[in-house]
Amino acid sequence: MGVLRFIEKNLDQVLFLSSEHIFMVGLSLIIGTAIGVPLGILITKKVNLAKRVINSANIIMTVPSIALFGLMMPILALIGEGLGKVPAIVALVLYSQLPIIRNTYVAIKNVPTSVRDAGKGMGMSKWELLREVEIPIAMPVIIAGLRTAAVMNIGIAAIAAYIGAGGLGVYIQQGIDRVYPEMIISGALLVSLFAILIDGLMAGVEYLLTPKGIRLEKMLAR
Amino acid sequence: MICYDHLTKIYGEGKNAVTALEDVTFSIEKGQTVILLGPSGCGKTTLLRCTNRLESITRGEILVHGQDIMDMDVIQLRRQMGYVIQDIGLFPNKTIADNIGVVPKLIGWDSQKIAARVDELLTMVRLEPEVFRSRYPVELSGGQQQRVGVARALAADPDILLMDEPFAAIDPINREQIQNEFLKLQEHLEKTIVFVSHDIHEAVKMGDKIALFDKGRLVQYDTPEILLTRPKNKYVADFVGADRALKVLGIILAKDIVNLRPRDLVKGEDSAEDVLKMMEEKGLSHAIVIAHGKPLGYVTPQKLKYKKGQVRDLVEKYPVHISERTPARDILSYMLMLDFFTLYVVDENGEFIGTVAYNDIKKKVKESYAGDLKTD
Known part of the structure; x- marks a missing residue:
């Protein structure tokens, strides 16, 4: 009950930290998508590049989040942005790359050869084929990648409080420092709640953006 | 009209080079159906895919209506040839109507004209427009899908149809039916058709002429009747089978x-x-x-x-x-x-x-x- 009372008492701050959290995750997801999806598509056309790109994204994933935030500080300090939201968002964008690039790459690669062949043979340009056929067919898997990235980043963003980025991580960090269990649990609870919420939201987006023919295909395959 | 002139296709280089087609020369008259026949690996599909430049040509040339295809814009070239493949390759994300309307849409027909054409083609391949227009490929049987495949290839009324074992994956009963319907269709369409098959029965039935291949070489190019009755050598005789007298019965009509x-x-x-x-x-x-x-x-x-x-x-x-x-x-x-x-x-x-x-x-x-x- 102490947790609910804590949230009630600090409602203004809770809302503020929540909005900060969502802002960081949302912005990093938008930037991450803008980089990752085109990159994932590009490497389906350049086979020798694919391995390198995916491996790089893999390596980024293996760096512990606290270390990555730490690494961002001296690098971004060069442009005077060593602390706060900028290094946090940059790190989140980097983390989101693996699920986004890998899912996009696999989804486009898995478009049946016969479909691609028919399209090419009928005189579709590469761009037309991508727009009309490959991307729509790949859509559910691409969105699934974004979904993974979003949920993962909600968790990782909580750690960004350590580099002064704000967000719900602030409660966890300060709670630990001040040995204030209600504060820690409030932060953790809200982060989890957001993760579940966003996961559900993205599931809806996935459903809406999947072409009906592909949905039917999956239904009938069951 | 399509002319293949000393066409050679080699895959790979040096030691790993594989010759898929060797010095193939023949021509296909306008309005004729020519079957490219042979066992798998004989180069028949490669030849077809060279025709719409899905494969590059190593040596020689292909002329379509007297023009070298290498001088033509590849997209334009493909759009004037319908293409039907064994695996059909319908776009699963599009309705049947949108599948058929792909090329008309790309070349900028207005939507009314496309819709009318879609209905016309669906009727032609004996699928009721009202029923099938708004369905998705996954809701159709294999035979129905390939009818759509044929309709899609015919959409922008190309002079030439390239067909790569179009009916091979369809069950025998439906295959027979779809072959018969296609023959009837061709009677008034009069397209120039290049048709890949490994089935001598199909070749004899569908072809005005048959080009029989062996290891990338053209062995015999003749009418089905001549191929069956006067095979050039033992390979041809073996390929058409010891029962070729019975196969002739398939081309003699009442x-x-x-x-x-x-x-x-x-x-x-x-x-x-x-x-x-x-x-x-x-x-x-x-x-x-x-x-x-x-x-x-x-x-x-x-x-x-x-x-x-x-x-x-x-x-x-x-x-x-x-x-x-x-x-x-x-x-x-x-x-x-x-x-x-x-x-x-x-x-x-x-x-x-x-x-x-x-x-x-x-x-x-x-x-x-x-x-x-x-x-x-």
Whole structure:
């Protein structure tokens, strides 16, 4: 009950930290998508590049989040942005790359050869084929990648409080420092709640953006 | 018209080089269906894919309507050729109507014109537009999907159709049907068709000419009849099979062997006695009874003995009707099954045309094989 009372008492701050959290995750997801999806598509056309790109994204994933935030500080300090939201968002964008690039790459690669062949043979340009056929067919898997990235980043963003980025991580960090269990649990609870919420939201987006023919295909395959 | 001129295709380089096509030269006349035939790995599909530049050409050239395809814009080239493949490759994310309308949409037809064309094509391939227009590929059977595949290839009315084993993945019963429908379609479409097949039956049935390949070389390029009756060498003879005399039966149609003036014809109103007398004089075992241009059935001397009245009341019905387009293979099969060695041929309205007899089929096959004995 102490947790609910804590949230009630600090409602203004809770809302503020929540909005900060969502802002960081949302912005990093938008930037991450803008980089990752085109990159994932590009490497389906350049086979020798694919391995390198995916491996790089893999390596980024293996760096512990606290270390990555730490690494961002001296690098971004060069442009005077060593602390706060900028290094946090940059790190989140980097983390989101693996699920986004890998899912996009696999989804486009898995478009049946016969479909691609028919399209090419009928005189579709590469761009037309991508727009009309490959991307729509790949859509559910691409969105699934974004979904993974979003949920993962909600968790990782909580750690960004350590580099002064704000967000719900602030409660966890300060709670630990001040040995204030209600504060820690409030932060953790809200982060989890957001993760579940966003996961559900993205599931809806996935459903809406999947072409009906592909949905039917999956239904009938069951 | 398509001309293949000393076409060579080599995959890979140096030690790993594989020659898929070697010095292939032949040409396909406008409006003809040419079957590229051969076992897998003989280069037939490669040749087809060179035609719309899905494969590059190593040496030689391909001329379409007299123009070198390498000088043409590749997108334009492909859009003037319909392309149908074995795996069909319908776009699963698009409705049937959108699948068929892909090329018209790319070349900028307005949506009304596309919709009208889609309905026209669906009707042509015998799928009801109201039912199928808004369905998705996954909701159709394999046979239906390939009908859509054919419709899609025909959408922008290209002169040329490239078909890569289009009916190979369809079950035998549906295949037969879709082949027949396609033949009927082609009768008034008059497209130039390049058709890859590994099935000699299909080749004989569908082709105006057959190009038989072996290890990237063109071995024989002839009409199905010549290929079956005068194979150039042992490879061709083996490929068409020891039963090629039976395969010839598939290209001989009833109209080729029909006897238009049979002597065993009697009128319905003739009297039984007169007919019996006539049959005994001519030594006929049976006679076909005709009334008002339509065949009623047949009579035999046994049946007419001691009978009076008109023969029309004494006829026995024939168990089958033969149409002009029935192949000799089917006719012969009926004859063997029914133990009946003369059948009659009727036109679409059921009017009597003539008769086919076992001996006519035999004579025709023998004629086809005249001069063929040395190759066996």
